[in-house]
Structures are given as structure tokens and as C-alpha cells.
Amino acid sequence: MENSYNKIITIERAMENFQDGMTIIFGGFGGIGSPPTIIDGILDKEVKELTLIGNDTGFPHIGIGKIVSEGRAAKIIASHIGSNPVAGQLMTEGKLEVEFSPQGILAERIRAGGVGLGAILSDIGMDNEMVADGKQRVIVEGKEYLVETALKGDVSIIYAKKADPYGNLIYDKSARNTNPLVAMAGNITIAEVEEIVPLGSLEPHEITTPGVFVDYIVPSKGVNWTWAWE
Amino acid sequence: MGLGIDVRNRIAKRAAEEIKNGMVVNLGIGIPSLVPNHLPDHVNVMFHAENGITGMGPSPKKGEEDENLCNAGGFPVTVVAGASYCDSAISFGMIRRGRVDMTILGSLEVSENGDLANWIVPGKKVPGMGGAMELAQKAKKVIVLMNHVDKHGKPKIVKECSLPLTSARCVDLIITEMGVFVVTNDGLHLKEIFPPYSFQEIKTNTGCSFQW
Numbered sequence: 368m369e370n371s372y373n374k375i376i377t378i379e380r381a382m383e384n385f386q387d388g389m390t391i392i393f394g395g396f397g398g399i400g401s402p403p404t405i406i407d408g409i410l411d412k413e414v415k416e417l418t419l420i421g422n423d424t425g426f427p428h429i430g431i432g433k434i435v436s437e438g439r440a441a442k443i444i445a446s447h448i449g450s451n452p453v454a455g456q457l458m459t460e461g462k463l464e465v466e467f468s469p470q471g472i473l474a475e476r477i478r479a480g481g482v483g484l485g486a487i488l489s490d491i492g493m494d495n496e497m498v499a500d501g502k503q504r505v506i507v508e509g510k511e512y513l514v515e516t517a518l519k520g521d522v523s524i525i526y527a528k529k530a531d532p533y534g535n536l537i538y539d540k541s542a543r544n545t546n547p548l549v550a551m552a553g554n555i556t557i558a559e560v561e562e563i564v565p566l567g568s569l570e571p572h573e574i575t576t577p578g579v580f581v582d583y584i585v586p587s588k589g590v591n592w593t594w595a596w597e
Numbered sequence: 598m599g600l601g602i603d604v605r606n607r608i609a610k611r612a613a614e615e616i617k618n619g620m621v622v623n624l625g626i627g628i629p630s631l632v633p634n635h636l637p638d639h640v641n642v643m644f645h646a647e648n649g650i651t652g653m654g655p656s657p658k659k660g661e662e663d664e665n666l667c668n669a670g671g672f673p674v675t676v677v678a679g680a681s682y683c684d685s686a687i688s689f690g691m692i693r694r695g696r697v698d699m700t701i702l703g704s705l706e707v708s709e710n711g712d713l714a715n716w717i718v719p720g721k722k723v724p725g726m727g728g729a730m731e732l733a734q735k736a737k738k739v740i741v742l743m744n745h746v747d748k749h750g751k752p753k754i755v756k757e758c759s760l761p762l763t764s765a766r767c768v769d770l771i772i773t774e775m776g777v778f779v780v781t782n783d784g785l786h787l788k789e790i791f792p793p794y795s796f797q798e799i800k801t802n803t804g805c806s807f808q809w
Binding site: 396397399400422426446447448449450452455459469470471472474475490491492494497498538541544546547595596 | 648649650662663664665666667668669670671672673682683684685688689690692693722723724726727728730731734735761762764765
């Protein structure tokens, strides 16, 4: 395969971007659309004290849940941890700091980080202490909002169906979920893809994430976990 | 004390009557997931899932599941003709912008003024709000389907919720195995009583006053 933009790399090369204590933003929703090969790479490299940002903590053996269950995360910013009891247990034991954000607001905070904005204004959960405590309030045109800060990461890890060598991405059905937002929010974005196709073979109007946001492309070894419904 | 499948289906069937042609509807887990089974054929509706599906269809046959086509609970679904996929930001944009006509969800408690408490189960770990706050606060109509009383026989429709709120003053309609309540600005109105229950039984099992 041509590699005219030097973005296609091995999983081993991709792992050079990961260190202890860094912030990783991950794509996926309940593990669907999370990158299995990169997640296993992170586990194998044994990086720890990570801050993770993403929709949810997956299931104990699915998606980002594998990293959480191994105790590699110090903090997670997510909308939901209920499907991963290990995350709840680590939180209760004081071993995992959890910041909850309403799901769509979390998505917008990640998007804001990815598109160069400092924050968004939200009226979701304004009277809920778990959402609103400690957050600045502003009044715009007579209506009060919470200031929800933008989220960025050292590295974004995402999963897509197809990439071309420039990193233009197409996602598969509902595995799109948070991936196009997460793709923009990392200082370095690594896309794990099911298939790499020649430059020019994707229709420009079909591309969901333009390759400008994608630094590296890693071929996927495929999902290696058993889904909850199986 | 859980409800039998017949009773759950009866509640779901009544909720299905609220869905009008052309609506966009988001369904929660539990009894709400039974609602599509009771929709008349002539009602065209797009079911919305927070993870980015508009136009969700029934569960696939065994062996035909697609791991990349699942609902917000992570279970395989199908899509109907006219469906679309979007990212999570757009999906919640639809909700906040008022494009989702109705959300049908379960609850632990609902107060007489429509406060919803459905996200923290007492004595369990805090799971996080997921998309519940946005749906409760921004869907145009919020319908709660639930048992009339909890497993200890205590009313779930109460004067004031004892559990942490998901969202205040957001519920429009409550459907239980005993009847249907509408939440209005001047309090709770009992609109329908389901057999075999009596008005007196509903009064005894409801934790606040209501009009009839």
C-alpha cells in the first residue's frame, strides 16, 4: 500500500506515543467503535496513571473497560460507568477519580476541544450538584448557562471502517458514535481502521472525518472481546 | 415485586397510543423497549437512539447481529427504511434542539409536579447520568412507564422525590399498571383507571394527592 503521507504505521510504532500520566481521549460507546488493537497495545506497554476521556467505561472486558479494569487509569471523565462494575468499585475504593458529564454535553466538550473553542454554554443539569458544582455561570441574552470547558487530550484513539493514506475516514453504522468528535480533540490522533484503501478510492462526499485531523493510521487486528449480547 | 409480561405489555400498549404519525421517539430500557411491538402499522415513527441512530428497527434474528449496529444499551438492532446514522454530538443536538418529540422511560420515583428521579438506585454505586438528563430536560414530551409501587409496596408517585433528581418538572405523563396520570401546572390528574384496580386502590398506593 502506498504511504504517501507517512501516516500508516505499525501498532509498535504507534505505541511510542504513549506514556504514564498522559490524557487519552477514546472513541466508542459501550465498547462499540472503540479501537481493540490500540487498547491491547496500551495494556501491553503497561502505561499507567492515565486520564481517560470518553463516553463510558465499557464493560469489564470490552473496549476501554479493559484498561480501567486493570487499574491503569487514575481519572476518567465519562457520562456513564454503570456497565463496568470494576470502575464503580475502583471509584468507591478511591483508586479512580470519576468526573461525570451529561452524555451530549461531554460530546460537545470534546468537540469544542477539537475545533479550537475554549468552552460551551449549557443549560443541562444546572440544578444538579454533580453537574453544576464549581462551574462558572454566565448570562447570555437574559438566560443563564453553565460554562462547560472544552476537553483535549495528548492522544486520541479512534476506530473507523476505512481510511485512505491521507487519513480520510469512513465509519461503520453506529460504530461512528463519538469517534468523529474524539478524532479532532487529540494533540495526536491515531485511527485504527478495518481497511486501508488507495488514495482517491473514497468518494470525497462520503468522508466523515477529513484526514487533516488524523496523524497516524494503524491496521486493526479486529475485535478480540466477546460482546455482552453474545 | 416485578410486573408480569402481560402487565408490562399492557402498559407498553397504552404508551404506544401516545405516539402519533411522524414522531421521533427515544425509548429507555425496560418496559419502554416493548412499546414498538404495540404500534399500529399505519403509524410511521423514527425511533432515536442516543448513540447516533434515527430510525431504529427491531432486534435482528439470532446469527444476523451486526456488532457495529447496536442501540444505546449495547444490544444489536436493525434500521428501517429512511434511517440515518450520526455522531453523538449531532444525536444530542437533535434532543436539545427539540427535534425529539417524545422520550418514554422508566423511573424510580416521580413527584406530583413532574420531578424525575431515575438515575441513582439507592444503595448501589453511582452509574452516571448517561443521556438521561438531556432527554428528560429537552425531549418535547416525557412519558414515564413504571410499577405503581416499589418492591416494598411503597408508592413511586410521591409528593417530593426522596432520591436524587435526574431533572425537575419534566414529566408530562405517567403510565402504571393501575392507571394514567397527567402532570399539569396545577398538579397531578388521574385520567384513566385500568381494571381490575379501583379508585380507592390507586389512592392508597399513591404518595400524593391528585385530581380525578
